[in-house]
Amino acid sequence: MLRQDHLLFQDSIGVQTQVTSFQFGQAGARPKVYVQASLHAEEIPGMLTAHHLLEKLKKAEAQGLIQGEIVVVPVCNPIGLAQRVDFKPMGRFELSSSENFNRHYPHLTADVWQLVQNQLGPNSEQNTSIIRQAAAQVLANWPAPTQLQSLRKTLLQLALDADVVLDLHCDLVAELHMYLEDDCWPALEPLSRLLQSKAVLLAKGSGVQCFDECLSGFWRELAELAQALPTPCPVVQACASTTVELRGEGDVTHELAGQDAQAIYTYLEHLQVLKASQTLAQLPAALCSATPLAGSQTVVTPVAGVLVFIAQLGQCLKPGDVVAEVVNPITGQVHAVCAEVEGIYYARVKDCYAKANDEIANIAGRIAFKTGNLLGA
Ligand SMILES: [Zn+2]
Incomplete structure (x- = not known):
């Protein structure tokens, strides 16, 4: 060596x-x-x-x-x-x-x-x-x-x-x-x-x-x-x-x-x-099986709040399955953030609070739908 x-x-x-x-x-x-x-x-x-x-x-x-x-x-x-x-x-x-x-x-x-x-x-x-x-x-x-x-x-x-x-x-x-x-x-x-x-x-x-x-x-x-x-x-x-x-x-x-x-x-x-x-x-x-990076959904929350993940990592999700709930303790509103593609839910953030438009999870879909830069910051 x-x-x-x-x-x-x-x-x-x-x-x-x-x-x-x-x-x-x-x-x-x-x-x-x-x-x-x-x-x-x-x-x-x-x-x-x-x-x-x-x-x-x-x-x-x-x-x-x-x-x-x-x-x-x-x-x-x-x-x-x-x-x-x-x-x-x-x-x-x-x-x-x-x-x-x-x-x-x-x-x-x-x-x-x-x-x-x-x-x-x-x-x-x-x-x-x-x-x-x-x-x-x-x-x-x-x-x-x-x-x-x-x-x-x-x-x-x-x-x-x-x-x-x-x-x-x-x-x-x-x-x-x-x-x-x-x-x-x-x-x-x-x-x-x-x-x-x-x-x-x-x-x-x-x-x-x-x-x-x-x-x-x-x-x-x-x-x-x-x-x-x-x-x-x-x-x-x-x-x-x-x-x-x-x-x-x-x-x-x-x-x-x-x-x-x-x-x-x-x-x-x-x-x-x-x-x-x-x-x-x-x-x-x-x-x-391998899937296209351009088919991976970056799940984004449109609202701010306390992040409560509902789906289990590694699960195969279908469109409409709830990934996480975002809770606003002031208004009492609970917003469900859902999968939009079918695929394996393979990663999520570790913070328990999200601001509006934060990326919170990733799902490996099989069908490519994204173009341009495929990785985040
Ligand atoms: Zn890295």
Whole structure:
């Protein structure tokens, strides 16, 4: 295991922030899997899962079971982790810029295409390697004049050439669910079964340049551009990345983290990054089918009041089923907020008071109906 401390851009005198990565296996060995936790720094379940995963990987290394390369960054946002406002953790937005830590990653396609369009040929493996080198070059030139930008660049440089990227987040109160791009689904479907995911939300770009899409999106776009070349130059989806929502913010227990770390470990065996110590068992049955992110209803309350959730998380709701009641103790009015799509109710807010127009819950419907940016702030 190789521990490396990556120093971030120092934007104030006397303060040096660093990101620590742990690498197993030989650099350049394939497949390569990159795992990071808690990019939104108040989302802690991934950090504990990473801890359990690291313990398992150290044992695997001692037994000579590492065949590919694995990079784990268990605390990937030290900037956000240190932020507090009125004693409350503030890890989603950087306080200096108000920018979401999981937005504003670079769109690499145009610059990479400039470098590779005359180099691609009939061999898809060679094309993958040409594109990876070009992407590394483009990223190396990406300016990082702030601490936040240097964090983004550091994480991308660790993950850029990975075959699989797992970005471990969590929701407020939620069942385990995953976000990914359509083209990444075949590679990640086994992980969704192993994690016993209750919802899988697919998109072809959510429009907000988050970490996982920055890494997978340019492969799809380059494949589309390459189709217009005069001779066949196949470009495959060489990076499958996903944002895994490890339930809710309060779901931090050794039992859950151990279970999730074991699921990721078994997935690494399936990918043959790790040599399986015994014959691999069949994958467990899927608990859900993938649905379009554009079909997910964000349930909004039109009135303010005390939020009383009526439906149970994980339940399959139908249009008209009551998700929550919003109670106004002054007027005595009780307003029912209902599902508008049929699907799994997979996440909700944890606050018990809502203002009018607040988003309070999510339901994974099967039919796409939304356009534009598909993820909230
Ligand atoms: Zn998050």
